Amino acid sequence: MDKAAFEGWLESVSASFLTLNDQQRNQSLDRLISLSGAVQLRHLSNGLETLLKRDFLRLLPLELAFYLLRWLDPQTLLTCCLVCKQWNKVISACTEVWQGVCRDLGWKIDESIQDATHWKSVYLKAKLRMKQLKDAEAFETSSLIGHSSRVYALYYKDGLLCTGSDDLSAKLWDVRTGQCIYGIQTHTCATVKFDEQKLVTGSFDNTIACWEWSTGARIQHFRGHTGAVFSVDYNDDLDTLVSGSADFTVKVWSLSTGACLNTLTGHTEWVTKVLLQKSQVESMMHSPGDYILLSADKYEIKVWPIGREINCKSLKTLCVSENRSVCLQPRLQFDGRHIVCSSDLGIYLWDFASFEIIRVIKTQDPASLSLLSLGEIFALLFDQNYLYVMDLRTERILGSWPLPAYRKSKRGSSFLAGVTSWLNGLDGENDSGLVFATSMPDHSIHLVMWKEYG
Known part of the structure; x- marks a missing residue:
């Protein structure tokens, strides 16, 4: 609903509003406030929809995306890999992120290996070993x-x-x-x-x-x-x-x-x-x-x-x-x-x-x-x-x-x-x-x- 249509609808509603008794007028007023609020929110949502759906991992410089990813816990990182191919590609390419989570689990880090896929695989192996220790299965x-x-x-x-x-x-x-x-x-x-x-x-x-x-x-x-x-x-x-x-x-x-x-x-x-x-x-x-x-x-x-x-x-x-x-x-x-x-x-x-x-x-x-x-x-x-x-x-x-x-x-x-x-x-x-x-x-x-x- 554009602005002109909204104003026309509001005028017709006001004319009919004057023919109502007090009780009917109060009920209609409550309904009008509810409807107009919903319409305004919908209008606002349409305006923000484009902004809300922007992919920050795609838009941000790679270095900045890697910096933000380092604040995520390992399980969230793995979940983010499932969002889409682009996210999986970016997250899987972040060597420092995967080296960091491996280091947190007590794994030795060979800095000469800069293959993020390798360290992601190491993390999954490390996570399994830590779980085995916790569950008395190691x-x-x-x-x-x-x-x-x-x-x-x-x-x-x-x-x-x-x-x-x-x-x-x-x-x-x-x-x-x-x-x-x-x-x-x-x-x-x-x-x-x-x-x-x-x-x-x-x-x-x-x-x-x-x-x-x-x-x-x-x-x-x-x-x-x-x-x-x-x-x-x-x-x-x-x-x-x-x-x-x-x-x-x-x-x-x-x-x-x-x-x-x-x-x-x-x-x-x-x-x-x-x-x-x-x-x-x-x-x-x-x-x-x-x-x-x-x-x-x-x-x-x-x-x-x-x-x-x-x-x-x-x-x-x-x-x-x-x-x-x-x-x-x-x-x-x-x-x-x-x-x-x-x-x-x-x-x-x-x-x-x-x-x-x-x-x-x-x-x-x-x-x-x-x-x-x-x-x-x-x-x-x-x-x-x-x-x-x-x-x-x-x-x-x-x-x-x-x-x-x-x-x-x-x-x-x-x-x-x-x-x-x-x-x-x-x-x-x-x-x-x-x-x-x-x-x-x-x-x-x-x-x-x-x-x-x-």
Whole structure:
């Protein structure tokens, strides 16, 4: 209805309005107001229709459209892809948008790949994996059976798991197939570490031994501790082996000769963990490339410089509480830049350059929740009943997985994390293989593995 027609209609209505009585006039007035309002709104709508139907994604410069799209959540983006071909084309071409939503889910981003279609596909895969974690569908379990007595020691590397048992044997397993590759006769193993040629074992008989996988022969024997040996580490380039013991000492050995080079004292509890690693940072006490030894007991972590010299003094002693009222858990992590250890108060992160605490991650029940491994994006935690994946950016638990009634050793050697590269960011390939292993009361080893994408 144009303006002239509307005015003619209004005049005829007014003439008839004068012939009505009061009641009829009031009723007609109400109806007139309603009709005229509707007509005016319809007239206004016709004028705005063209403006309302404009496609901003088509009209805006591409850079500005990409900027606006980055404010949308992933699910809305996927819905917008269904609006029309043009929208799907624009949204699917926005590389930064899809890289961003993948990054938000904890995915590694390779900036050299600028194919938006690739990152959209990665997002859909990442979304599925996150949903599987939330719904407890990301993992599956299996068991390794072969030992005839308690399994005290576990060590994982490159798809292979070494187990040391009370049955005086050590076995090397392929975790994917469940097959035992090697089995050799040893002493009672409290701790193990291996490479392609050799196995090093620390024992409850107070000694350390080095074995050859291919023949089962003992290559070297290390004697000197007066208590059980709970942890060992070694470096072939340094020809050095280090050990922590229930006799409160740390010993430094020549790996090739078996000679004890030094005995480090100062601990007042069992030394349950030793780590030998290169420093990656500079400080007044050490330089990049220097070899560093970390040793931990129930209350303290000691930092030692290690080289070819005989004498060695502690650089630093780290602790959570000065009055020794807070216990450290037997999980120690060191990458040359940061020292990580969990305690009854939470997970503590020290800067190795300054030895200052730079982060404390509080959990709901830190006394029972233990750290398995901590990365840049995720952390793997566990308690007596569940395995947990935490997003370190939000400190929120992303998912959990039920665990059987396993043996939780106070020394922390009867359970471990498997592949840990995914903790620094998932990439669709590193979420495979072993996640967690622990020894069971029936002498088997319980494995938690990544499940393939379904």
